Amino acid sequence: GESVGLHLPTLSVQEGDNSIxxxxxxxxxxxxxxxxxxxxxxxxxxxxxxxxxxxxxQGQRVTVLLNKTVKHLSLQIAATQPGxxxxxxxxxxxxxxxxxLTFGGGTRVLVKP
Amino acid sequence: xxxxxxxxxxxxxxxxxxxxxxxxxxxxxxxxxxYRQDPGLGLRLIYFSYxxxxxxxxxxxxxxxxxREKKERFSLILESASTNQTSMYLCASSLGQxxxxxxxxxxxxxxx
Numbered sequence: 001g002e003s004v005g006l007h008l009p010t011l012s013v014q015e016g017d018n019s020i021x022x023x024x025x026x027x028x029x030x031x032x033x034x035x036x037x038x039x040x041x042x043x044x045x046x047x048x049x050x051x052x053x054x055x056x057x058q059g060q061r062v063t064v065l066l067n068k069t070v071k072h073l074s075l076q077i078a079a080t081q082p083g084x085x086x087x088x089x090x091x092x093x094x095x096x097x098x099x100x101l102t103f104g105g106g107t108r109v110l111v112k113p
Numbered sequence: 114x115x116x117x118x119x120x121x122x123x124x125x126x127x128x129x130x131x132x133x134x135x136x137x138x139x140x141x142x143x144x145x146x147x148y149r150q151d152p153g154l155g156l157r158l159i160y161f162s163y164x165x166x167x168x169x170x171x172x173x174x175x176x177x178x179x180x181r182e183k184k185e186r187f188s189l190i191l192e193s194a195s196t197n198q199t200s201m202y203l204c205a206s207s208l209g210q211x212x213x214x215x216x217x218x219x220x221x222x223x224x225x
Contacts, residue, residue: 036216
């Protein structure tokens with residue numbers, strides 16, 4: 001497979017455990033945040049998003065938390081499965097910059113059976 | 114269902130060749146984007162378009178141009194390919210500003 005990033009931070013998690021992936025964003029005025037999942041050799045896939053007027057949003061097996069005070073975003077994956085192994089990116093959007101996303105460097109998640 | 118397609122998954126070209134990368138979306142999205150993705154550098158925006166025949170430079174437009182003659186199609190053009198343009202190229206689209214961007218599968222371009 002293709003590597004989407006060398007020297008990425010890596011999170012190893014046991015199958016069935018919960019995963020927490022963290023992201024520090026750069027612009028305190030950013031108002032929209034997205035988490036993407038990228039499997040080897042594929043394009044990024046949308047997971048979940050959150051707007052700056054919220055601090056928590058839940059999806060299917062995933063929860064995103066936003067802490068604007070410290071400019072921190074996290075993605076929690078419940079009951080991690082082998083299919084969750086991928087690189088996860090956060091992205092931020094600042095309305096005044098139009099629809100230009102700024103991406104984080106990514107975290108590689110490895111699920112151990 | 115959201116669908117962004119790219120014309121090729123893998124492409125090998127020679128230095129100096131003109132290269133066309135095609136992207137098509139079937140969601141009637143207004144906005145389309147071209148990124149390149151390199152190890153250690155993440156995703157970097159090359160060009161984007163808010164409407165037909167409109168284009169805006171992203172963060173790294175040098176060596177590239179784009180064309181958007183139809184709403185559903187956004188083309189990335191390498192006028193004279195160079196080895197430093199070897200990369201994964203990703204196309205994305207979104208309905209409007211402040212909306213989620215949906216990505217295609219990517220084109221792995223190698224310039225020899």
